[in-house]
Amino acid sequence: xTTQLEITDTEATALADLAARAxxxxxxxxxxxxxxxDRYGRIDESPLGPLVVAWNGVGVVSVDLAGDQEAFEAxxxxxxxxxxxxxxxxxxxxxxxxxxxxxxxRVRIPLDLRGHTGFExxxxxxxxxxxxxxxxxxxxxxxEIGRPKAVRAVGSAVGHNPVPLIVxxxxxxxxxxxxGQYSLGxxxxxxxxxxxxxxxxxxxxxLAAAGVRYVGSDTxxxxxxxxxxxxxxxxxxxxxxxxxxAEGIARGYRACLVCxxxxxxx
Amino acid sequence: MDADDRLIADLADDLDAxxxxxxxxxxxxxxxxxxxxxxxxxxxxxAAQDALVRAYRALASYDRARIAELRLRPxxxxxxxxxxxxxxxxxxxxxPKPVSIDGDANRPITExxxxxxxxxxxxxxxxxxxxxxxxxxxxxxxxYRTAIVLRHVxxxxxxxxxxxxxxxxxxxxxxxxxxxxxxxxxxxxxxxPEPEEMTA
Numbered sequence: 001x002t003t004q005l006e007i008t009d010t011e012a013t014a015l016a017d018l019a020a021r022a023x024x025x026x027x028x029x030x031x032x033x034x035x036x037x038d039r040y041g042r043i044d045e046s047p048l049g050p051l052v053v054a055w056n057g058v059g060v061v062s063v064d065l066a067g068d069q070e071a072f073e074a075x076x077x078x079x080x081x082x083x084x085x086x087x088x089x090x091x092x093x094x095x096x097x098x099x100x101x102x103x104x105x106r107v108r109i110p111l112d113l114r115g116h117t118g119f120e121x122x123x124x125x126x127x128x129x130x131x132x133x134x135x136x137x138x139x140x141x142x143x144e145i146g147r148p149k150a151v152r153a154v155g156s157a158v159g160h161n162p163v164p165l166i167v168x169x170x171x172x173x174x175x176x177x178x179x180g181q182y183s184l185g186x187x188x189x190x191x192x193x194x195x196x197x198x199x200x201x202x203x204x205x206x207l208a209a210a211g212v213r214y215v216g217s218d219t220x221x222x223x224x225x226x227x228x229x230x231x232x233x234x235x236x237x238x239x240x241x242x243x244x245x246a247e248g249i250a251r252g253y254r255a256c257l258v259c260x261x262x263x264x265x266x
Numbered sequence: 267m268d269a270d271d272r273l274i275a276d277l278a279d280d281l282d283a284x285x286x287x288x289x290x291x292x293x294x295x296x297x298x299x300x301x302x303x304x305x306x307x308x309x310x311x312x313a314a315q316d317a318l319v320r321a322y323r324a325l326a327s328y329d330r331a332r333i334a335e336l337r338l339r340p341x342x343x344x345x346x347x348x349x350x351x352x353x354x355x356x357x358x359x360x361x362p363k364p365v366s367i368d369g370d371a372n373r374p375i376t377e378x379x380x381x382x383x384x385x386x387x388x389x390x391x392x393x394x395x396x397x398x399x400x401x402x403x404x405x406x407x408x409x410y411r412t413a414i415v416l417r418h419v420x421x422x423x424x425x426x427x428x429x430x431x432x433x434x435x436x437x438x439x440x441x442x443x444x445x446x447x448x449x450x451x452x453x454x455x456x457x458x459p460e461p462e463e464m465t466a
Contacts (some may be wrong), residue, residue: 007418007446014399015418022297022314023307027289029315034322036282057319 028085033057035112038082040073041089042066046101046165047196048189054084055093059110062162065185079162080115100166103132103197109166116162119147123157130171133198134227136264137175143263151175159183170194175264177208177226199227207241214242214261216253223248228259270338278333281325289318292338295420296346302415303350304357305404313353317346343416343430402452410445417442 007015031037038061040054050066054076061080064072069086076084089097099107105128113121122145130136142154154172161169164184170193174180179201182190191201207226215231216223218238223245224231242248245255245265255262273291276284296317300310321342325333403411403419416427417438428435 007442011446011449012418014395015403015414016421017396018298018302018400018403018419019294019421020298020301022293023311026293026297026311026315026318027286030289030293030318030322031286033315033319034285036285 035114036082038076038080038084039087040076040084041087043089043094043097045098047193048165048185051165053089053093053097055089056082056112058112058114060093060097060163060166061112063164063166063184097166105132111163111166113162116160119145119150119153120157120160122147123154124161124163124167124169127158127161127167127169127172130168131229132168132171134225134229134259135171135173135194135199135204136225136259137173137177138180139175140225140260140264141172144260165193171197173204174208177213178205210241211243212241213244213264214248216240216242216248216251221253222256223253223261224256225259225261225264228256228261230256230258274334274336274338277325278330281322281333285322285325288321288338292342293318295339296342299343299346299415299420300350300353302400302403302419303347303408303412304354305400306357309353309357313346313349316349316353317342320345320349337426337429339422340426340429343420343422343426344432347412347430398456402449405452406445406448410441410448413438413441414445414449 028037032039033056035056035058038054038056040052040062043051043053048065052064052066052072054061054063061084062076064075073084076082093109096107096109100109113124123141126141126144138154138158139148139151141158142148142151145154147153158169158172159181161167161183164170164182170182170184170190172180179187179190179194181187184190194201204226212226214223215226215228215234216239217230217234218240222230223240223242240251242251242253245262248255269291273284273287277288293314297310297314300313300317301307304310304313324345328336403414406414412431413427416422416430417424422430424435424438428438431438433441
């Protein structure tokens with residue numbers, strides 16, 4: 001074959017002209033996927049009304065009450081160091097959050113908790129174990145994560161939970177049994193969600209005011225935290241109220257293995 | 267020190283701070299390679315996005331010394347070609363899409379050189395000419411097409427293209443030359459007048 005092997009200028013120009021420009025969406029898609037840029041969007045249905053959720057390829061970054069977009073973007077930038085751009089919440093994520101809000105704990109929602117301390121993440125991971133319809137005191141979390149003296153730090157970590165509702169910090173209450181503060185719009189919102197989840201909030205506060213911390217059953221000789229599903233099954237006839245774990249133990253009661261009230265007493 | 271050397275140094279220093287610059291500097295070329303390998307703009311965007319995400323994850327797992335040794339152009343080309351194989355294989359199992367020609371999202375980087383002469387007809391003719399070259403390129407055997415896309419569409423040097431493909435430079439040169447020869451054959455076939463119908 002006697003073809004000339006060198007490419008001609010015309011051919012070179014024609015081939016170089018096949019260079020194309022990447023779609024304008026490519027850059028942001030890549031940055032979101034690797035977690036260097038966030039998107040945020042609105043979820044209309046929740047016990048607290050419309051929410052705004054921010055996410056990236058790593059996971060959900062934050063959950064907040066829907067409000068002014070500019071204010072949200074500014075807060076987001078300060079909190080994460082990343083910009084957030086408005087978008088539609090992907091259907092899969094929206095469905096997963098809806099199911100979680102409905103109490104389905106099996107649905108997996110990846111979270112992006114980069115930038116938060118290991119202690120905070122331990123607190124939030126523990127809060128995820130509290131079942132819907134139940135509450136645990138700050139001291140319970142502190143003891144369960146092996147930091148029994150860090151009750152105040154637990155309170156602070158709970159207050160800084162960036163993904164409220166998904167991580168149910170509303171189920172963490174004061175060690176005296178009172179409902180306590182709530183980062184997502186204040187204590188009234190906490191009452192609203194707990195009530196929506198089936199917690200008898202006024203009943204809980206009556207017990208707290210009376211100094212009652214634990215409930216025992218004289219048939220099983222087991223004592224529980226008041227909202228433990230085992231405590232709620234005890235009929236009035238067999239129900240005893242204790243002001244301290246020591247009181248229960250002195251009367252021959254064992255700690256429930258499900259709600260682990262000893263952790264709350266620590 | 268060229269722009270990529272500075273970028274490499276900055277990536278080694280602080281990946282998260284420098285990565286967006288890598289995306290900006292290389293997204294057009296990675297998209298171009300993917301588009302010319304796959305033919306479909308949607309598939310090309312997917313392959314280019316996957317390639318950049320994989321590049322980030324690889325960089326995140328490399329230590330400084332390893333990042334400092336990288337040559338971004340061939341390294342990223344290797345990644346996007348791998349993604350093209352994956353996306354292409356998936357496309358093949360789903361059934362082929364017709365080779366689609368450049369849409370609006372796919373303007374040339376180089377604007378026409380003589381804008382005063384770029385009448386609508388001239389622009390249309392130029393686009394039509396591009397489309398014909400895209401179709402010819404798409405018709406080449408994959409090995410030749412890959413070599414030509416890297417060397418003449420993306421503009422890698424032969425050593426860079428050889429590194430990207432993991433083949434000896436001589437092999438890449440031969441593949442480019444054979445590809446060019448085939449393109450010429452196609453051009454000749456297109457310009458040859460239709461043979462007169464034989465009548466008996």
